[in-house]
Amino acid sequence: xxxxxxxxxxxxxxxxxxxxxxxxxxxxxxxxxxxxxxxxxxxxxxxxxxxxxxxxxxxxxxxxxxxxxxxxxxxxxxxxxxxxxxxxxxxxxxxxxxxxxxxxxxxxxxxxxxxxxxxxxxxxxxxxxxxxxxxxxxxxxxxxxxxxxxxxxxxxxxxxxxxxxxxxxxxxxxxxxxxxxxxxxxxxxxxxxxxxxxxxxxxxxxxxxxxxxxxxxxxxxxxxxxxxxxxxxxxxxxxxxxxxxxxxxxxxxxxxxxxxxxxxxxxxxxxxxxxxxxxxxxxxxxxxxxxxxxxxxxxxxxxxxxxxxxxxxxxxxxxxxxxxxxxxxxxxxxxxxxxxxxxxxxxxxxxxxxxxxxxxxxxxxxxxxxxxxxxxxxxxxxxxxxxxxxxxxxxxxxxxxxxxxxxxxxxxxxxxxxxxxxxxxxxxxxxxxxxxxxxxxxxxxxxxxxxxxxxxxxxxxxxxxxxxxxxxxxxxxxxxxxxxxxxxxxxxxxxxxxxxxxxxxxxxxxxxxxxxxxxxxxxxxxxxxxxxxxxxxxxxxxxxxxxxxxxxxxxxxxxxxxxxxxxxxxxxxxxxxxxxxxxxxxxxxxxxxxxxxxxxxxxxxxxxxxxxxxxxxxxxxxxxxxxxxxxxxxxxxxxxxxxxxxxxxxxxxxxxxxxxxxxxxxxxxxxxxxxxxxxxxxxxxxxxxxxxxxxxxxxxxxxxxxxxxxxxxxxxxxxxxxxxxxxxxxxxxxxxxxxxxxxxxxxxxxxxxxxxxxxxxxxxxxxxxxxxxxxxxxxxxxxxxxxxxxxxxxxxxxxxxxxxxxxxxxxxxxxxxxxxxxxxxxxxxxxxxxxxxxxxxxxxxxxxxxxxx
Numbered sequence: 001x002x003x004x005x006x007x008x009x010x011x012x013x014x015x016x017x018x019x020x021x022x023x024x025x026x027x028x029x030x031x032x033x034x035x036x037x038x039x040x041x042x043x044x045x046x047x048x049x050x051x052x053x054x055x056x057x058x059x060x061x062x063x064x065x066x067x068x069x070x071x072x073x074x075x076x077x078x079x080x081x082x083x084x085x086x087x088x089x090x091x092x093x094x095x096x097x098x099x100x101x102x103x104x105x106x107x108x109x110x111x112x113x114x115x116x117x118x119x120x121x122x123x124x125x126x127x128x129x130x131x132x133x134x135x136x137x138x139x140x141x142x143x144x145x146x147x148x149x150x151x152x153x154x155x156x157x158x159x160x161x162x163x164x165x166x167x168x169x170x171x172x173x174x175x176x177x178x179x180x181x182x183x184x185x186x187x188x189x190x191x192x193x194x195x196x197x198x199x200x201x202x203x204x205x206x207x208x209x210x211x212x213x214x215x216x217x218x219x220x221x222x223x224x225x226x227x228x229x230x231x232x233x234x235x236x237x238x239x240x241x242x243x244x245x246x247x248x249x250x251x252x253x254x255x256x257x258x259x260x261x262x263x264x265x266x267x268x269x270x271x272x273x274x275x276x277x278x279x280x281x282x283x284x285x286x287x288x289x290x291x292x293x294x295x296x297x298x299x300x301x302x303x304x305x306x307x308x309x310x311x312x313x314x315x316x317x318x319x320x321x322x323x324x325x326x327x328x329x330x331x332x333x334x335x336x337x338x339x340x341x342x343x344x345x346x347x348x349x350x351x352x353x354x355x356x357x358x359x360x361x362x363x364x365x366x367x368x369x370x371x372x373x374x375x376x377x378x379x380x381x382x383x384x385x386x387x388x389x390x391x392x393x394x395x396x397x398x399x400x401x402x403x404x405x406x407x408x409x410x411x412x413x414x415x416x417x418x419x420x421x422x423x424x425x426x427x428x429x430x431x432x433x434x435x436x437x438x439x440x441x442x443x444x445x446x447x448x449x450x451x452x453x454x455x456x457x458x459x460x461x462x463x464x465x466x467x468x469x470x471x472x473x474x475x476x477x478x479x480x481x482x483x484x485x486x487x488x489x490x491x492x493x494x495x496x497x498x499x500x501x502x503x504x505x506x507x508x509x510x511x512x513x514x515x516x517x518x519x520x521x522x523x524x525x526x527x528x529x530x531x532x533x534x535x536x537x538x539x540x541x542x543x544x545x546x547x548x549x550x551x552x553x554x555x556x557x558x559x560x561x562x563x564x565x566x567x568x569x570x571x572x573x574x575x576x577x578x579x580x581x582x583x584x585x586x587x588x589x590x591x592x593x594x595x596x597x598x599x600x601x602x603x604x605x606x607x608x609x610x611x612x613x614x615x616x617x618x619x620x621x622x623x624x625x626x627x628x629x630x631x632x633x634x635x636x637x638x639x640x641x642x643x644x645x646x647x648x649x650x651x652x653x654x655x656x657x658x659x660x661x662x663x664x665x666x667x668x669x670x671x672x673x674x675x676x677x678x679x680x681x682x683x684x685x686x687x688x689x690x691x692x693x694x695x696x697x698x699x700x701x702x703x704x705x706x707x708x709x710x711x712x713x714x715x716x717x718x719x720x721x722x723x724x725x726x727x728x729x730x731x732x733x734x735x736x737x738x739x740x741x742x743x744x745x746x747x748x749x750x751x752x753x754x755x756x757x758x759x760x761x762x763x764x765x766x767x768x769x770x771x772x773x774x775x776x777x778x779x780x781x782x783x784x785x786x787x788x789x790x791x792x793x794x795x796x797x798x799x800x801x802x803x804x805x806x807x808x809x810x811x812x813x814x815x816x817x818x819x820x821x822x823x824x825x826x827x828x829x830x831x832x833x834x835x836x837x838x839x840x841x842x843x844x845x846x847x848x849x850x851x852x853x
Contacts, residue, residue: 002068004019004020005017005018005067007067007075009075009078009082012037012039012082012086013035013036014035014041014079014082016065017034018031036058040059040062041056041058041059041079042058043056044056044075045057046072047066052069053066053067053068054067105134106177106179106180108130109131109169109176110180110187113162113202115127115130116128116131116158119156125152131146141168141173142165145168146165159198159201162198162202163201166202166206170206170208171205174209174212177209178210178226181206181230182226182229193243196241200247203252204251204252207252208255210227210256211260228269231269232269232273234252234256238253239283253294257293257295258296263294263302270290270291270337275330279332279367279369280428288333288340291303291340291341297347299341300341300345300350301350303337304338304351304354304355307338310330310334311361311362312479314327318483322486322487325486332370335362335370336370338358338377339377342377345380345388348385348388348389349385349389349460349464352455352458353475354471356455356472360447360451360476360490361487361490361494363414363415363416364415364444365439368416369424371417371435372417372424372426375424378451378454379403379406385399385457389458389460398457399457399458402450402453402457405450406450414444414446415447441489441490444490444494445493455472469498476495476498477495479491526558526559527559527574528577530552531577531578531581532831532834533548533555535831537552537606537610538592539824540824549622553623553626560630565634569631569634570627570630570648571599578596584830585834588827591826592605593605593808593810594606594813595805598651598706598806599648600649600652601707601807602651603652604651604652605807608713608714608813609816611659612814613816624655629672631649632649643675643695644696645674645697647699650696655710657692657730658714658726660685661685661723662723665682666680666682670695678690685726686721686725689725689728689729689764692730693737698738701740704734705744705745705801706805706807706810707734709745711727711734712731713810713813714814715731716811717814717815728756728768728769731768732769732771735772735775735776739779747798748811798811
């Protein structure tokens with residue numbers, strides 16, 4: 001409903017007068033005249049509902065006023081000018097207190113209770129009469145304890161009466177709590193010391209009511225903010241009133257410690273207060289000590305959870321060190337809080353894994369004060385375990401020994417305290433200055449090992465120890481895979497120490513990939529990581545193979561993304577990186593029967609077995625395709641014949657071709673190699689062999705022998721007709737193109753071909769076999785008679801030729817079944833040696849000393 005009004009704007013007021021009389025009660029009407037002080041106006045704003053509409057926003061949550069006028073621009077300008085003049089002219093030393101109508105009962109009640117404790121008998125009587133009036137006007141439930149009487153004599157010692165009355169009113173009138181407590185601070189600040197004690201006593205019963213303003217359903221944001229302001233004021237009061245410290249702890253914080261609904265607000269405000277004043281300030285120490293008064297299982301759990309949340313937030317804006325992170329002050333404050341709570345902790349078993357996680361992430365970080373706090377936290381935890389847990393005499397004795405060791409200089413060195421005197425309670429300029437984060441990761445390993453021993457000795461049972469360890473490992477794992485250079489290395493070292501027994505394959509894969517992904521392009525570890533991955537693949541152990549394959553894939557992609565192969569091919573780059581590892585790598589190659597001088601064939605022979613296991617097949621295909629893709633990019637721009645596949649790609653391609661025939665994607669595979677002019681139809685690969693041999697660059701007989709031998713090896717493990725069709729078709733081409741080389745493998749093919757002739761009904765395969773036999777028979781000049789071959793000792797001579805070029809095991813590379821346990825152990829030993837040569841020792845979980853199943 002719109003009401004026509006007249007608006008008058010002066011220097012300090014806005015007067016609004018209705019132009020018509022407004023009905024107040026039935027039959028009673030009058031003109032309304034509202035006057036608003038300019039300080040009550042928050043802003044004047046335009047709206048988009050009507051062209052001439054504007055609104056006046058009042059402060060303190062009072063209703064917004066809407067007006068319509070063709071002179072809105074002039075009105076808005078006049079109001080804003082008046083407000084600006086008022087702000088300039090207003091004295092800066094005046095603190096305004098605006099008392100709203102709904103503030104009156106709580107404000108007056110606090111005034112009355114405070115002044116009943118006055119030394120002036122007349123003031124006591126006036127305050128009592130005010131209480132009586134308030135109970136009558138606002139209908140307070142005081143249980144008949146108040147009655148006005150002329151000449152009433154009220155003694156100065158009336159504390160019990162005041163406190164009892166306050167307790168009753170706190171129970172019956174909880175809605176007055178926030179106003180009552182807000183007024184309490186005004187009266188307290190102006191009172192003498194005896195009256196301050198009285199204030200604390202009659203105020204304490206109201207603190208529990210703050211829970212009422214924090215429960216679900218109280219949707220008034222102003223109430224929540226007012227509760228927060230009350231907590232802030234209580235913190236300020238605690239820090240300033242040193243003489244009343246014990247009384248405040250007893251009356252205020254012991255009471256608030258039992259109000260679970262506002263513990264989050266209290267912790268937040270404590271942290272903000274400590275951060276605002278500085279972690280080494282007396283104010284920060286005051287709130288840290290006050291945390292002890294609040295101590296409960298709920299408070300302890302929430303403070304530890306809050307510290308973990310801030311540690312996790314460092315990953316959102318990661319920095320080189322934790323002390324450079326924006327949330328480091330909060331982390332430091334919460335470390336101090338946890339130190340205070342750790343002494344004589346009767347519930348240490350409930351949060352031990354979480355605290356050990358915090359220690360492993362923050363040890364030797366920040367200024368000496370925080371380093372000493374982390375050290376003190378461990379000492380307190382071990383002491384609490386000894387005094388609160390039902391442990392055996394042997395375990396208590398071992399924990400006592402550990403307590404002694406923890407404080408020895410050599411152990412303090414691990415915490416970065418070797419050159420720092422004092423302890424966690426020595427606060428000085430020196431103890432507050434940041435120190436460089438130069439802790440060796442080996443020191444962290446020593447600390448984690450000590451914590452593990454504490455965990456084993458401090459648990460009441462093996463089950464509890466395992467539960468603690470699993471929880472700690474879970475927390476570390478959640479941190480290790482966040483891109484955070486400040487704490488990620490620590491997480492990996494801790495994880496390596498914890499994961500000494502059975503490790504899930506997925507976890508192993510994630511660790512390796514994550515570590516590789518964080519290596520920079522100029523890291524000395526990036527290229528050796530390739531050979532570490534290859535050594536893990538060469539072990540031939542199926543549980544390790546998938547993780548090793550995925551690591552190999554990630555390393556390749558990272559090297560390619562950093563342009564390592566932009567000017568040199570894969571073999572040149574990686575073999576150069578292999579030179580420092582030759583002493584071990586050559587031994588491993590010899591054991592596996594491969595030679596990396598023929599790089600693509602060595603890679604193919606190593607990976608080939610992965611194509612025949614459902615667990616490893618997908619990853620192996622991806623890696624071989626990645627090799628082929630990188631190799632093809634390196635040669636496509638250099639070759640003159642655009643329809644020839646370079647010899648450096650033959651090993652990768654040979655391993656993929658039979659699979660592409662089965663998967664009906666050979667056309668795309670050839671495109672990847674740069675062969676775009678092809679007649680291959682994927683849909684017909686199951687019944688038709690398309691010639692490809694003429695597109696291959698085979699520079700010498702060694703390359704030809706490796707290529708044909710690899711195809712024969714795959715034929716031994718071929719599982720379906722499309723694969724066999726391609727392989728026999730390819731070999732039939734090879735028999736014509738390279739008769740001298742093919743003659744070396746011919747006799748090893750005879751048993752398979754005889755089996756095909758006797759059992760197969762697939763005409764295209766039979767045609768290919770027939771073509772091979774026809775070529776051999778019709779080319780007597782090239783192959784010679786079988787009798788001459790026997791006489792010349794050529795039959796079964798292929799293994800010796802392969803051995804001569806370093807591929808003695810090439811014919812057995814297609815299956816995991818050919819890898820014996822003894823070979824696995826030997827290869828694992830070499831891989832472990834290779835790991836130490838590359839100095840990738842933080843990967844503690846790659847411990848191959850355990851027996852293979």
